[in-house]
Amino acid sequence: MIKHLTLLGTALLFSSQILLAQWKPAGDKIRTFWAEKVDVNNVLPEYPRPIMERSDWQNLNGLWNYAVLPLGQSAPTTFDGKILVPFAIESSLSGVGKTLGMEKELWYQRAFNIPSSWRGKRVLLHFGAVDWKTEVWVNNIKVGEHTGGFTPFTFDVTEALEKSTNTLTVKVWDPTDKGFQPRGKQVSNPRGIWYTPVSGIWQTVWLEPVSEHYIAGIKTTPDIDTNKIKVKVETDSNRQSDRLEVKVFDGKHLVAMGTSINGLPVEIPMPADAKLWSPDSPFLYQMEVSLISAGKLVDQIKSYVAMRKYSIKRDEHGIVRLQLNNKDLFQFGPLDQGWWPDGLYTAPTDEALRYDIEKTKDFGFNMIRKHIKVEPARWYTYCDQIGLIVWQDMPSGDKSPEWQNRKYFEGTELTRSAESEETYRKEWKEVIDCLYSYPCIGTWVPFNEAWGQFKTQEIAEWTKQYDPSRLVNPASGGNHYTCGDMLDLHHYPGPEMFLYDAQRATVLGEYGGIGLVLKDHLWEPNRNWGYIQFNTSAEATAEYLKYAGILKDMISRGFSAAVYTQTTDVEVEVNGLMTYDRKVIKLDESKLKKMNTEICNSLK
Numbered sequence: 001m002i003k004h005l006t007l008l009g010t011a012l013l014f015s016s017q018i019l020l021a022q023w024k025p026a027g028d029k030i031r032t033f034w035a036e037k038v039d040v041n042n043v044l045p046e047y048p049r050p051i052m053e054r055s056d057w058q059n060l061n062g063l064w065n066y067a068v069l070p071l072g073q074s075a076p077t078t079f080d081g082k083i084l085v086p087f088a089i090e091s092s093l094s095g096v097g098k099t100l101g102m103e104k105e106l107w108y109q110r111a112f113n114i115p116s117s118w119r120g121k122r123v124l125l126h127f128g129a130v131d132w133k134t135e136v137w138v139n140n141i142k143v144g145e146h147t148g149g150f151t152p153f154t155f156d157v158t159e160a161l162e163k164s165t166n167t168l169t170v171k172v173w174d175p176t177d178k179g180f181q182p183r184g185k186q187v188s189n190p191r192g193i194w195y196t197p198v199s200g201i202w203q204t205v206w207l208e209p210v211s212e213h214y215i216a217g218i219k220t221t222p223d224i225d226t227n228k229i230k231v232k233v234e235t236d237s238n239r240q241s242d243r244l245e246v247k248v249f250d251g252k253h254l255v256a257m258g259t260s261i262n263g264l265p266v267e268i269p270m271p272a273d274a275k276l277w278s279p280d281s282p283f284l285y286q287m288e289v290s291l292i293s294a295g296k297l298v299d300q301i302k303s304y305v306a307m308r309k310y311s312i313k314r315d316e317h318g319i320v321r322l323q324l325n326n327k328d329l330f331q332f333g334p335l336d337q338g339w340w341p342d343g344l345y346t347a348p349t350d351e352a353l354r355y356d357i358e359k360t361k362d363f364g365f366n367m368i369r370k371h372i373k374v375e376p377a378r379w380y381t382y383c384d385q386i387g388l389i390v391w392q393d394m395p396s397g398d399k400s401p402e403w404q405n406r407k408y409f410e411g412t413e414l415t416r417s418a419e420s421e422e423t424y425r426k427e428w429k430e431v432i433d434c435l436y437s438y439p440c441i442g443t444w445v446p447f448n449e450a451w452g453q454f455k456t457q458e459i460a461e462w463t464k465q466y467d468p469s470r471l472v473n474p475a476s477g478g479n480h481y482t483c484g485d486m487l488d489l490h491h492y493p494g495p496e497m498f499l500y501d502a503q504r505a506t507v508l509g510e511y512g513g514i515g516l517v518l519k520d521h522l523w524e525p526n527r528n529w530g531y532i533q534f535n536t537s538a539e540a541t542a543e544y545l546k547y548a549g550i551l552k553d554m555i556s557r558g559f560s561a562a563v564y565t566q567t568t569d570v571e572v573e574v575n576g577l578m579t580y581d582r583k584v585i586k587l588d589e590s591k592l593k594k595m596n597t598e599i600c601n602s603l604k
Contacts, residue, residue, distance in 0.1 A: 022040075022063060022081075022082045022095075023040050023063055023082055023084055023095040024095060025092040025093055025095065025342065026091075026092050026094065026095055026096055026097025026098075027092050027097045029092060029341055029342075029523060030341045030521060030522070030523060030580060030581045031092065031341055031342040031581060032340065032341065032342055032348055032352060032581050032582050032583070033581075033582070033583065034342075034347070034348040034349040034351060034352040035092070035093060035342040035343075035348045037348070037349050037351075038084075038093060038348050038349065040062060040063055040084060041062065043059075043061035043062055043084060043085070043086070044059075044061055044086065044204050044346075044349070044350060045059055045061075046350045046378060048126070048128055048203070048204040048206055048376065048377060048378065049126075049152075049377045050304075050377065050378060050381045051218075051303055051304070051377060051380075051381060051437055051438060052215075052217070052218055052301050052302075052303055053301060053302045053303070054208060054210070054300075054301055054302075056117075056118075056208070056209055057206055057207065057208045057209075058112070058115070058206060058207040058208075059204065059205075059206050060085070060110065060112060060168070060204075060205040060206055060207060061085050061086055061204055061205060061206075062084070062085060062110075063082045063083070063084055063085075063110075064082065064083055064084075064085050064108045064109060064110040065079040065081075065082065065083075065108065065109045065110065066079060066080055066081065066082070066083035066089070066096065066106065066107065066108050066109075067079045067080045067106075067107045068080060068089075068098065068100065068104050068105070068106055068107075069104060069105055069107060070103065070104055070105075071102075071103050071104060071105055071173065072105075073105070075107060075137075075169060075171070076107050079107075079109065081095075081096070082095060083095060083096050083108065085108070085110075085201050085205060086128065086201045086202055086203050086204055086205060086346060087202065087343050087344075087346050088131070088197075088198040088199055088200055088201070088202045088343075088344050088345060088346065089106055089199055089200050090196050090197050090198060090199060090344060091196075091198075091342065091343050091344040091345075091346065092341070092342045092343075093342045093343045093346070093348055099188070099197055099199075100172075100174055100176075100197065100199040100200070101176075101188070102173070102174070102175035102176065102178045102179070105171055105172065105173050106171070106172045106173075106174075106199060106200045107169070107170070107171050107172075108168075108169065108170040108171075108172075108200070108201065109167065109168065109169045109170075110167075110168055111165050111166065111167055111168075112165075112166050112168060112207070113164075113165055113166065114161060114163075114166065114207075117209075118209040121158075121209035121210060121211065122156055122158045122209070122210045122211065122212060122214065122236075123156070123157055123158050123161060123207055123208070123209055123210075124154050124155070124156055124157070124207065124208045124209075124210055125138070125143065125144075125154065125155045125156075125157045125168075125205075125206075125207055126152065126153075126154050126204075126205070126206050126207070126208060127146070127152060127153050127154075127201065127203070127205055128152050128202075128203025128204045128205070128376055128377070129149065129150055129151060129152060129201075129202055129203040129374070129376070130146070130149070130153075130170070130172055130200060130201050130202070130203075131149030131150075131172070131174050131183075131198050131199055131200065131202060131345075132147060132148065132149045132172070132173065132174040132175065132179070132181055132183075132199075133145075133146075133147045133172065133173045133174070134146045134147070134153075134170060134171070134172055135170070135171045135172075136155060136168070136169070136170050136171075137160075137168075137169040137170075138157045138160035138161065138166060138167070138168055138169075139160055139161070139162055139166055139167055140167070140169075141159075141160040143155045143156075143157045143160050147181070147423070147426075148181075148182070148426070148427045148430060149174070149181065149182065149183065149198075149395070150182065150184075150373070150374035150395055150427065150430075150431065151374065151427060151430040151431055151433075151434050152203070152377070152434055156236075170201065172199065172200045172201070174197070174199035174200065176188050176197045176199070177197075179397075180397055180398040180399075180416070180417065180419070180420035180423065181397050181423055181427075182394065182395040182396065182397035182423070182424065182427050183395060183396070183397050184372040184373050184395040184396060185337065185339075185372060185373075185570075186198055190571060190572075191572070192529055192572065192573075193529075193573060195339060195344075195570060195571050196344055196571065198344050198345045202344070202345045202346045203346065203376050204376070210236075210299060211298045211299050212298075213235065213236060213237065213239070213242075213291065213293050213298050213299070214235065214236050214291065214298070214299040215233060215234070215235055215289060215291050215299045215300075215301050216234045216235055216236050217233075217234040217433075218231055218232065218233055218234070218289055218301070218303060218437060219231070219232040219234070219433075219436050219437060220232075220287070220303070220305050220436075220437040221469055222305060222306065222307045222308060222309070222439075223309075224274075224276060224307050224308065224309045224325060224326070225309070225326075227269065227270045227271075227272065227274060227307075228267055228268060228269055228270060229246075229248065229256075229258075229267075229268045229270060229305055229307070230265045230266070230267050230268075231244075231246045231258075231265060231266045231268065231287075231289065231305075232265040232266075233246075233265075233266065233289060233291070235291060238263045239263075239293065240261070240262050240263060241261070241293065241294070242261065242263070242291060242292070242293050243259060243260075243261050243291075243292040243293070244259060244260050244261070244266050244289070244290070244291060244292075245257065245258075245259045245266070245289070245290040245292060246258050246259075246266045246268055246287060246288070246289050246290075247287070247288040247290075248268055248270070248285050248286070248287055248305065249285060249286040249287070249288070250275070250285060250286075251286070255270070255271055255274075255285070256268050256269060256270050256271065270307065274307050275307065276306075276307050276308060276325050277306035277307060277308040277384075277387075277439050278308065278324055278325060278329075278387065279366040279367075279387040279388060279389065279600075280387065281387070282306075282384065282385060282386060282387030283306065283307075284304045284305070284306050284384060284385065284439070285304060285305050285306065285307070286302070286303075286304050287302070287303040287304055287305050288300065288301075288302055288303075289301050289302075289303060303437070304384070305437075305439070306384065306439035308324065308325055308439055309323075309324070309325050309326060309469075310322075310323070310324060310389075310442045310443070310469065310470055310471050311323045311326065311471075312471065312485050312486075312504070312505050313326075313328075315328060315603075317556075318502070319558050319560070320501075320502070320503065320504055320505045320506070320560065321505060321560050321603065322471065322486075322505050322507075322560045322561055324389070324442075327604070328603040328604070329366070329600075329603060329604070330555060330559075330560065330561060330562075330599060330600055330601075330602050330603045331366060331367040331389055331391075331442070331507075331560075331561040331562075331600075332365055332366060332367060332561065332562050332563075332564075332596060332599050332600050333360065333365040333366065333367030333368045333369060333388065333389070333391075333563060333564070334360060334363075334365060334368060334369070334563065334564050334565070334566055334567040334577065335369050335371050335510060335563050335564065335565045335566040335567065336356065336360070336368045336369065336370055336371060336566070336567040337371045337372075337373060337566060337567070337568075337570050338356075338370065338371075338373045338375055338379075339373075339568075339570045339571070339580075340352070341523060341571075341580045341581055345373070350378060352582070353375075353376070353378060353379055353382070354382045355582060356567055356568070356582075357379070357382045357383055357386050357388060358386060359567075359577075359578065359585070360388060360567060361386050361387065361388060362589065362593065363577065363589065363592050363593055363596055364592060364593035364594070364595070364596030364597040364600065365388070365596055365600065366387075366388065366389060366600045367388060367389040367390070367391065367442070367561070367563075368383065368388050368389070368390050368391070368567075369390075369391040369393065369445075369476075369509070369563045370390055370391065370392050370393055371393050371448075371566075372393045372394070372395045372396050372448055373393070373395055374392070374395065374431055374434075374435070377434075380435060380438040380440055380441070381438070383438070383440035384438055384439050384440045388440060389440060389442040389443075390438075390440045390441050390442060390443075391442065391443040391445055391473065391563070392431070392435060392441055392443070392444055392445060393445040393448055393476070394424075394427075394428050394431060394444075394445065394446045394447070394448075395427075396447070396448050396451040396452050397420075397423075397424065397452050398414070398416055398420050398424070398451075398452035399414060399451070399452060400451060413453055413454050413455065413456060413479065414450075414452060414453055414454045415454065416452070416454050421454065421455075424452070424454075428446060428459075428463075429466070432444065432463070432466060432467055436467065441470060442470060442471060443470060443471040443472070443473050443485075443486075444463050444467065444470055444471070444472050444473070445473045445476050445488075446459050446460065446463055446472070446474065446475075447459070447474065447475040447476070447478050448475075448476045448477065448478060449475075449476065449477045449478050449490065450475070450478040450479045451478075453475055453478050453479055456474055456475055456478075456479070456481045456483060457474075457481050457483040459474070460472050460474035460481075460483040460484040461483065463484075464484070464485075471484075471485040471486065471505075472484040472485050472486075473485065473486050473488050473507070473509070474486075474488075475488065476488040476490070476509040476510070477489065477490030477509050477510055480499070482501075482503070482504075484504070485504055485505060486501075486504050486505040486506065486507050486560070486561075487499060487500075487501035487504050487505070487506050487507070488507050488508075488509035489506070489507070489508055489509060490508075490509055490510040490511070491508065491510075491511050492510070492511060492512070492513050492531040492532075492565070493511065493512060493513050493514065493531045493532045493543075493547070494511065494546075494547050494550060495508055495511045495547055495550050495551040495554060495559075495562065496511075497554055497557060497558060497559060500558050505560040505561070506558050506559060506560060507559065507560055507561040507562065507563075508551070508554075508559055508561070508562040508563065509562075509563050510563050510565050511547065511551075511562065511563070511564065511565065512531070512544070512547060512564040512565045512566070512575070513530055513531030513532065513565045513566070513575040514530065514531070514532055514533075514534065514540050514543050514544055514547075514575055514587075515528070515529070515530020515531065515532060515533035515534065515540075515573075515574045515575045516530075516533065516534055516535075516536075516537065516540045516574060516575075516586050516587075517533065517574050518574075518579055518584055518586065521569075521579035521580065521581050521583060521584055522574070522580075523569070523571045523572055523580055524571075524572055527572050528572050528573075528574045529572050529573055529574065530573065530574045530575040531565075531575060533574070537586055537587060537588065538588075540586060540587055541587045541588040541591055541592070544564075544587055544592065545591060545592075545595055548595045548596070548599060549595075551599065552595075552598065552599050552602060555599070555602050555603070562599075568580055568582065577592070
């Protein structure tokens with residue numbers, strides 16, 4: 001037996017060595033510490049969707065075959081090599097490091113086996129995110145298509161499966177900045193505030209077995225004013241006879257439960273002393289959701305929920321304030337773009353993904369503005385657990401920023417094509433749907449700085465109607481229309497209140513951008529950019545504290561939130577609180593924490 005195990009271990013080691021020989025990071029750019037921890041045999045192994053968890057699943061991350069072919073060609077018969085999924089082809093960690101471009105398509109292929117314990121189950125194929133147009137085949141049977149670069153999608157592949165080895169083939173086309181689709185900061189020619197393209201699979205790919213009848217999604221809405229939680233449970237085929245049951249736990253202690261039939265949401269009355277979620281006390285209740293059909297338990301998922309409320313209210317001085325749990329709270333945090341020098345959109349490890357959030361908390365902030373990108377599900381769960389409010393931007397697309405009339409006032413908006421407008425609306429709804437149940441999401445931001453901005457009032461009103469539990473920031477720094485819950489100003493480098501809205505909350509959606517160049521931590525040694533630059537950490541820290549002091553004085557005059565640019569350097573931008581490789585905290589952390597905490601507590 002010992003000899004057998006020794007041979008098995010030797011075989012596994014040999015197999016690992018072969019895989020490592022087929023992959024190494026591409027290029028010579030800077031990398032994070034975590035890049036060295038990437039294991040081709042165990043890439044991002046954590047469960048990818050903690051808001052709706054089942055115990056049984058199979059991770060398909062790892063080395064896949066890939067080929068880049070001219071647009072419109074048939075599936076490849078041979079491949080160019082190996083690519084490490086889920087890192088975009090342009091990234092270092094993909095092992096490829098090539099730009100795709102709109103005239104070509106990226107093909108992926110890998111084999112997989114279905115465990116014998118899954119027999120009799122439906123099998124779901126999940127993609128965390130793929131940029132941009134995706135077509136998928138299993139055993140040469142087409143199982144689905146999806147457009148959109150930032151949201152998860154799922155196909156039931158049961159009927160395409162073989163009992164033996166199965167072949168999964170994926171084709172992706174991504175026009176980057178040559179199309180009208182939401183794309184964020186990606187451009188074909190990176191420069192300044194514009195970054196490297198991200199094409200193809202960039203979040204975890206995984207399989208999940210479910211019953212013939214199963215829970216497809218949940219939508220959780222807490223209400224602290226009535227002390228209830230409402231859970232809307234979606235199933236694969238809604239049946240009037242289904243019984244839905246939700247249990248809420250404090251640790252292992254059952255504190256509340258509710259049931260419904262006829263497809264109605266489950267309403268759960270919470271205890272009178274229910275614990276509220278806040279950045280100071282990010283308490284999460286554990287939740288168990290069960291689907292009972294014909295008297296039998298057919299599916300069950302684990303989730304979590306928080307009791308919290310986002311709102312606005314006029315204070316005793318007549319200033320409209322942001323509120324959390326019916327109390328004024330000054331929301332203050334960094335602009336977080338979520339880019340990585342080695343993985344681009346994709347953090348190299350789960351530890352790395354969590355790190356930026358932990359450091360944001362360490363800096364004394366209580367909020368993050370997630371800037372024109374949507375993160376993997378685990379990122380939002382970490383914000384829920386650590387206690388940071390999130391302003392979620394819609395990734396921008398279509399035409400670049402176009403200011404109408406004067407920069408800060410209503411003007412003639414961009415007219416999008418019908419296809420462009422429909423693409424925006426589809427993906428914005430998908431973003432809200434997939435993030436709805438995360439307690440940390442406090443504000444939706446449909447537009448940034450007039451870029452692709454259209455029908456602002458209609459989009460803001462639709463967003464508020466679709467999710468009345470959150471605030472709506474209609475246009476962060478963009479062409480301003482009197483709609484939504486706040487007026488959002490951008491001003492660099494220092495804070496300035498050049499407009500004020502007496503009917504909505506007035507916020508400073510971007511300021512700062514203090515640059516500091518650190519020689520051995522640059523994306524491009526001879527090209528870097530910041531709104532204002534200094535030579536030492538002490539100088540940059542002093543400037544940060546100067547701006548923070550000005551901001552603090554402006555709170556009593558009307559500012560109700562602020563966003564500092566930015567969490568990390570990104571490519572040639574050097575205005576981060578940390579270097580792009582996360583190896584150096586550039587400003588004095590203790591001084592920032594003291595000042596930031598004072599600002600966050602200024603309205604308490």
